[in-house]
Amino acid sequence: xxxxxxxxxxxxxxxxxxxxxxxxxxxxxxxxxxxxxxxxxxxxxxxxxxxxxxxxxxxxxxxxxxxxxxxxxxxxxxxxxxxxxxxxxxxxxxxxxxxxxxxxxxxxxxxxxxxxxxxxxxxxxxxxxxxxxxxxxxxxxxxxxxxxxxxxxxxxxxxxxxxxxxxxxxxxxxxxxxxxxxxxxxxxxxxxxxxxxxxxxxxxxxxxxxxxxxxxxxxxxxxxxxxxxxxxxxxxxxxxxxxxxxxxxxxxxxxxxxxxxxxxxxxxxxxxxxxxxxxxxxxxxxxxxxxxxxxxxxxxxxxxxxxxxxxx
Amino acid sequence: xxxxxxxxxxxxxxxxxxxxxxxxxxxxxxxxxxxxxxxxxxxxxxxxxxxxxxxxxxxxxxxxxxxxxxxxxxxxxxxxxxxxxxxxxxxxxxxxxxxxxxxxxxxxxxxxxxxxxxxx
Numbered sequence: 001x002x003x004x005x006x007x008x009x010x011x012x013x014x015x016x017x018x019x020x021x022x023x024x025x026x027x028x029x030x031x032x033x034x035x036x037x038x039x040x041x042x043x044x045x046x047x048x049x050x051x052x053x054x055x056x057x058x059x060x061x062x063x064x065x066x067x068x069x070x071x072x073x074x075x076x077x078x079x080x081x082x083x084x085x086x087x088x089x090x091x092x093x094x095x096x097x098x099x100x101x102x103x104x105x106x107x108x109x110x111x112x113x114x115x116x117x118x119x120x121x122x123x124x125x126x127x128x129x130x131x132x133x134x135x136x137x138x139x140x141x142x143x144x145x146x147x148x149x150x151x152x153x154x155x156x157x158x159x160x161x162x163x164x165x166x167x168x169x170x171x172x173x174x175x176x177x178x179x180x181x182x183x184x185x186x187x188x189x190x191x192x193x194x195x196x197x198x199x200x201x202x203x204x205x206x207x208x209x210x211x212x213x214x215x216x217x218x219x220x221x222x223x224x225x226x227x228x229x230x231x232x233x234x235x236x237x238x239x240x241x242x243x244x245x246x247x248x249x250x251x252x253x254x255x256x257x258x259x260x261x262x263x264x265x266x267x268x269x270x271x272x273x274x275x276x277x278x279x280x281x282x283x284x285x286x287x288x289x290x291x292x293x294x295x296x297x298x299x300x301x302x303x304x305x306x307x308x309x310x311x312x
Numbered sequence: 313x314x315x316x317x318x319x320x321x322x323x324x325x326x327x328x329x330x331x332x333x334x335x336x337x338x339x340x341x342x343x344x345x346x347x348x349x350x351x352x353x354x355x356x357x358x359x360x361x362x363x364x365x366x367x368x369x370x371x372x373x374x375x376x377x378x379x380x381x382x383x384x385x386x387x388x389x390x391x392x393x394x395x396x397x398x399x400x401x402x403x404x405x406x407x408x409x410x411x412x413x414x415x416x417x418x419x420x421x422x423x424x425x426x427x428x429x430x431x432x
Contacts, residue, residue, distance in 0.1 A: 022373075032364050032378040032426065038322050046364050048378045048427035052408045132366055135376045160365060160394050179325030183318045184361070188387065287323060 001025075001054035002292045003098045003278055004064050006299025012306060013063055016092065018070040018083055024058065025051030026102055028288065030129045033153055035180075039289035050288060075099075075247040077272050096274045096302040099248060100295060101281040103241035105150075111239050113145070115202030118209070124154045124238035137161050139234025143211050144168045145199055147175040147182070149286065151238030156185035158236075165191045166230050169213055171198045171220060178286065199235070200227060208233050243281045251275060259283075268298040274305050317355060321347040328352045360384035363393050364426070367412055369402045371432055377402050378426040379412050385419050393417060405430050 001024060004015045023029060028036070031047030038044055041053065058064050067085055074082035079094045105123040122130075122138055128150065130136045142163050144151045147170040159165045168186060173195050175182050186193050194213065200222065201212040215226035243260045245253075254263040254271040262270040262277045270277050278298035279291045313333070319326040324344060330352045331338040340352035354360055362384045366376035385393060396417055406412075406425040413423040 029427070032366060032380075034362050034364055034380065035323070044362075046378060046380055046426045049380075049408060052427050132378065133374060133376055135366065135368060160363075160390065162394070178323050179318050180320040180323060183325070184320045188361070 001051075001058050002295040003100060003276075003299035003302070005054065005057055005061065006296035007098075007303045008061055008063050008299075010300045010303030012299075012303045015064045016094070017058065017064055017066045018072055018081075019066065019068050020071045022068055024055045024066065024068070026100075027125070030125075030132045031153075032132045033157070036288050039287070040292050047288075072247060075251045075275075077251045077253075077275075079274055095306045096276065098276045098278055098295075098298050098302050099245070099270075099281050100277075100279045100298075101244045101247065103280040103284060104244050106237075106240045106242055108235075108237045111145075111237075113199050113202055113237075115211075116204055118202070118204035118207050120204070120208035120233050121202065121235045121237065124150045124236040127236050128154055128157065131157055131161060137163060138236075139163060139208075139232075141166055141232040142234040142236060143199070143230055143232045144236045144238060146170060146238035146240070147172075147177055147193060147195075148238050148240065149177040149181055151236065152177045152181040152185040154236055154238065155191050156189060159189040159191065163234070165189070166232055167191070167213070168193045169197050169199055170195050171216060172196070173218075198222075202235060204233075208235055211235060241280065241284050243277075243284065245277065245281055248272075248275070248277060267294055268301055274302075276302055315356065316342075317352065319343060319348045319351045321345075321351050330356050332356045359387040361387045361390060363390055363397075365394060365397050367397055367400045367402050367423075369429065371403055372405065372429045373432050374429055377406060377412070377429055379423050380426055381416060381419075382422045382424050385417075385421055389417065389419070397423070402429075 004017050028047035028051035034044050034046050036045045036050040070083045070085040072083040079097050082091050105125045127138050142165050144155050147168050155165045197213050197215050199211050200214040203210050210229050210231045212229050215223045256263050268276050268278050276298045278295040285291045315330045317328050319328050326343050326348050328342045330340050335357050337353045337356050340349045343349050364380045367379050369377050406429045410425040411422045416423045
């Protein structure tokens with residue numbers, strides 16, 4: 001939305017905004033906690049409030065056509081897009097394309113956690129959507145793997161909803177999350193945080209019954225005799241994000257195989273002229289305010305590209 | 313008595329040193345802005361938190377409406393507030409900022425909607 005609005009301000013007359021969800025705002029809709037907008041709006045907003053500020057401007061701008069429930073299935077290097085919307089497959093050719101496709105979560109399968117395959121193991125962001133948007137509480141006693149911001153925020157959210165959050169287990173020596181989140185999400189609720197520990201095993205037949213935790217050394221090797229068990233019925237896995245760049249890959253852009261981010265010399269650029277990537281699809285940000293700042297830049301870069309094309 | 317704490321007002325997370333006599337604050341240092349000083353004082357005298365959660369809806373386009381308290385409330389009343397929120401049901405369309413519960417728990421703050429919600 002920030003990119004679309006900035007492109008409009010820079011003189012682009014016709015913007016099509018494709019959103020696969022039923023609402024604008026993306027992940028902000030499920031991030032109901034405060035802490036957004038201190039830089040951009042100089043006040044503390046929740047995720048839905050932050051998204052609403054942009055959604056209002058987008059709705060008022062008649063140069064932006066919004067198509068919801070629209071899933072892009074194809075992108076070519078000549079900027080031809082195909083997308084599915086309810087009842088139709090549409091094809092458009094754009095002068096410039098900005099991908100603001102965000103990230104998906106790394107899952108349990110992507111980090112080595114041995115054990116059985118019971119119900120009750122969720123990616124933390126999925127659990128966040130269940131609790132905050134669908135109104136389901138995933139369990140009664142939880143252990144959280146990973147102390148990034150999503151894991152910390154979910155620890156507090158579950159504790160507030162009456163779930164007993166028994167531990168946050170982090171393999172590194174420190175949290176990847178913001179210090180304020182360690183304080184207000186864990187310390188406020190008396191949730192223990194184990195650094196340099198990992199889940200050695202998830203146990204349970206149909207439902208998670210307990211997890212085995214073990215301390216590791218600096219090379220992430222298990223320390224013998226340091227193991228202990230925690231009874232729980234739910235494990236939330238918060239172990240990082242992967243930019244969702246299948247469309248870029250399909251179009252033939254160069255991607256960093258490790259981070260799945262576009263390879264280019266400047267932020268927002270891709271190896272294909274006229275195709276831009278912004279927000280978490282370009283690189284994983286910790287603050288939405290910086291996503292907005294760089295996405296607005298992406299909107300202006302796309303406008304510049306279109307202007308240059310028209311003159312050529 | 314000196315106490316160290318991490319300011320939670322913004323993502324910088326300044327390390328504060330609060331000099332206090334019981335809950336009476338004498339000085340706050342280590343803060344990079346004035347919000348930090350206010351936080352250090354408030355946290356020593358009476359910790360406050362903004363509550364954000366969701367309220368069940370009926371007949372609206374989303375099942376849950378995200379809400380927040382219009383200002384922070386005493387930290388020790390967060391769980392009481394959560395129980396009160398669970399008894400609410402929103403059935404009419406909302407705008408961002410619509411009051412869901414006025415003078416919530418008699419705390420002098422309102423529970424307000426964080427997004428618009430239309431009828432289904």
